Amino acid sequence: MFKLIKKDLQSQARLGVISTLHGEICTPAFMPVGTQGTVKGLMPETVRELGAQIILGNTYHLYLRPGHELIRRLGGLHRFMNWDGPILTDSGGFQVFSLGALRKITEEGVAFQSHIDGSRHLLTPESSIAIQEALGSDIVMCFDECTPFPADYDYAEQSLALTLRWAERSKAAKKDNGQALFGIVQGGVYPDLRKRSIEELVKIGFDGYALGGLSVGEPIEKMLDIVAEHAPLLPEQSPRYLMGVGTPQDLLNCVERGVDMFDCVIPTRCARNGLLFTNAGKIVIKNAIYREDDRPLDPDCDCYTCRHYSRAYLRHLYVAKEILAMVLNTIHNIRHYMMLMERIRTAIREDRFSALKRDYEERTCQNGGTRSQEEGD
């Protein structure tokens, strides 16, 4: 299911292809997030045109609404949302983390109260897998506990142990139906725990491996250290997925450290909130300096937004709270991410990944990436 095509000589960067039931994915790849069966603001055709090869869906959210059985009856998630490319579904493990106040973790699984209506539900490794099978995703994620940060060693160790037991149960529950199943590495920020996590997951055996429990509030340097140390420990012939990351700078840093797949809400959420990524750094489109700026967002971008609209118009739409602002901004940010990934893949193929990374950093450093530079006050 994964074919490693090339390894960079100067870094851990890799070029590969993942085969799924709904097509191939060239890696390194960034997967736009479509939590509720839609990449917010975009039609599937647009998502595809922007260069996305695979998108995310979410077990917890689709289970609660509209319900996985309903989606199954209507032909599965692909048909339901009119996206015929690959879909990866997250298991609900992240909601164990993000909906902290509304859930209780037990050996059996996680008892949730719906954030929508307060109703009570139990999500287990078995039910999470069953839901993902009903949705019909191409890549199914094991149900895990996304360990929070900070977490002390004892908590991280117990959490990891639980996630490993759940991984075994997820594997056991998974039907042999062509859907891929990925294991998730946990262990907090503790190297020995993460190493153990990897060893145990590999023993169980998965189609791919994800680094989880990162980008949950730990310092970026910490995350990079962990990725640098642990991504190379994952099986070379399996895809490596860093969950929930990140900024363009994070993507470059983590490809360099051996990661093949990413997903993150940053490009879509930030687009809706008016933060746009360009080849000259980030732009906060609501800022007054763009009031009469007739230039495109990014002259080096080929997206629909940059080909047709000025910063002044985009600022106007945003300030006026027009729906089109979110659409155009999302188109741009996703295209920026996709273009970056395309350039990364080409650069690895042509043995110039390091040069590309350096070049991108130089172009954008003038006003930094999100959360990258020193925090002011």
Next chain:
RNA sequence: GGAGGGGUUCCCGAGUGGCCAAAGGGAGCAGACUGUAAAUCUGCCGGCUCAGCCUACGGAGGUUCGAACCCUCCCCCCUCCA
């Protein structure tokens, strides 16, 4: 002509003797956002030589230790009746 209501900081709008540079919205300015409870959230928002001072609650005057708040006159708006 008669009866009543009202003029507050960029706008709307609370306040009705000291705790008021004055609630709350809006606008404006800036920041955040990392497996989406996010079209969300946060901060600033009269000026200055900034633990204080100055300028401000339609205008002018007055009462008071003290007034956006009480009194007098004036100006302007709105509603109803004729």
